[in-house]
Amino acid sequence: MADLFDTPSSPKRDDGPRPLADRLRPGRLDEVIGQEKLLGPDGPLGAMLRGGSLSSLVLWGPPGVGKTTIARLLAAETDLSFVQISAIFTGVADLKKVFEAARHRRSNGQGTLLFVDEIHRFNKAQQDGFLPLMEDGTIVLVGATTENPSFELNAALLSRAQVLVLERLSLASLERLTQRAEAELGKALPLDGPARETLQEMADGDGRALLNLVEQVTAWNLSEKLDSAGLSARLSRRAAQYDKSGDAHYNLISALHKSVRGSDPDAALYWFARMLEGGEDPRYLARRITRMAVEDIGLADPQAQSVCVEAWQTYERLGSPEGELALAQAVTYLALAPKSNAGYVAYKAARRAARETGSHPPPMHIVNAPTKLMKDLGHGAGYEYDHDAEDGFSGQSYFPEGMERPSFYEPVERGFERELRKRLDYFRKLRAKRKS
Structure with a gap:
């Protein structure tokens, strides 16, 4: 994961060239950028460390925001032995060896912070395997995941671990990281102000991605500053984070639905476009916007449902990308249509009454x-x-x-x-x- 910090305190090594992200690895928790809500004095991790106790944790957040770094530094702050595994490459036999080593350390008076990257990749039985060691104090488990723990982790494991949400890095945080990279490299980036911001936007909240981009720009050895157009011609924008079956899928369709309900056509079109750019199936969007017409507009505008169905049929005839315009127009129509959920409420009330009155x-x-x-x-x-x-x-x-x-x-x-x-x-x- 990307290692993000304000001031370098890690000793420098001269054992060969290393990636910029590794060279900027933080040495203390107060050097981590962008997660002040968690690490500040009043944050959950700050309070834990101040109280002298560290419970098992699940760190939930997008890539490149410092999950691995925070886990490593927590072990250092609490004098625990740091052990890192990945759920992608670790099997049952490997887990048994890790558990046995942790028991051995405990018998010698040394605790273990076991960091499990991509913890949601473990199946139920493997997740259950952590429980006895968490309960008897053999390990402090710190899991990292980019997926919603509510859906991906066992209830038993979640009941024994505190879920902490890490945020994607803001432009302000990315600017601080850029400045630290320039200090490490000993020179400023050959970019004008707008191009500098464009570079940070390309990272899309991912600190590691930003540092990789900084390394690429630095390697060009330019004598004059680039503008945004020149930078965009040389670098590709990072693909947006979107998983058609994951958390981003549900978050974005919720944002689209609520923007339509809130009568904001600009926001609705933005989230509609975000899903298309992420590779969402337009047929799924056609089905969902038709549902919006039925659920949130209803008989306040009986034509809204017909508009959606016709846009859906237009897409089926034209395909992408031409047919997507018809869906976009339907989204705009829905956002500006009068809203009513009276039919939806009436339907649910009637279903409830039908269940309660039995077989009259x-x-x-x-x-x-x-x-x-x-x-x-x-x-x-x-x-x-x-x-x-x-x-x-x-x-x-x-x-x-x-x-x-x-x-x-x-x-x-x-x-x-x-x-x-x-x-x-x-x-x-x-x-x-x-x-x-």
Whole structure:
């Protein structure tokens, strides 16, 4: 992982060329950049160290934000032996050796901080294997993951470890890291101000990626400063962090949905574009925006659902990239449409009532009577044909006998539902009139 810091304190080694990220490896926790919320005096790790106790941890965050570095420095701060393994390359036999070595250290009075990179890659049985050693104090487990621990780690392991969230590095943090790199290299980067910011944006919050980019720029040995266009011509922007089956997938579709619900077309288009740039299947997006039309707009704009379905059909006919424009236009339409979840709320309330009322039959007057026997038994007796009633409305009850009449659908005073509200109120007045 990238090692991020303000001031160098690690002794320099002269054992051959090393990557810039390794040369800038922090020697103390207070040298780590970008994670002040965790490491500050009032942060969870700062409080632990101040109290003289370190519990097992799961460090959750994107690549290149210092998870490995923090684990290594925590071991140094607490006088624990640091052991690092990767869940990708470690099998059951390897784990047994690691556990046995930790038990041996403990018998000699030495604790072990076991750092497990990509801990979510271990299966349930392997994760369970850590529990006895965590409970008896043989190891302090520090796991690192880029995936949501709630979905990827066992509940038993999570109950014994505190989850700490590491943040992607801000532009301000990346600028501090850039300055430290320039001090280590002994020269400034050959970039003007906008190009310098472009370089940092290319790193996309990843400190290690930034230091790799800095090394590339430095190797060009330019005599004049580059502008943003010149830099972009020489370097490729780092691919955005997006996993179509992982946490980023759910975070971005949530952002898109809430931007539409919040009537912000610019934000909605941004998140829509972010997902496309990340390689998301446009058909998935077509399905989700159609759901938004049904769930958050509903009858406030009955046309919204048709707009989404037609955009979906347009994409199926044109494919990418032309068909994606139709989906983008549907997203814009949804964001600006009047919003109502009255239909969604009514549907859920009706489902809940259906579960609670069991198997109550319909009232006899609306039960079909296709045979003489059924008519003799009273099926359909007393049914009032609404077309023959005054105002075309009989006001009869269509709920099971003995069931108090509920009210599920309550239109909002927005869009087309204003008209539906008038109709609903009209029929309620007529129903009350017929009843009286």
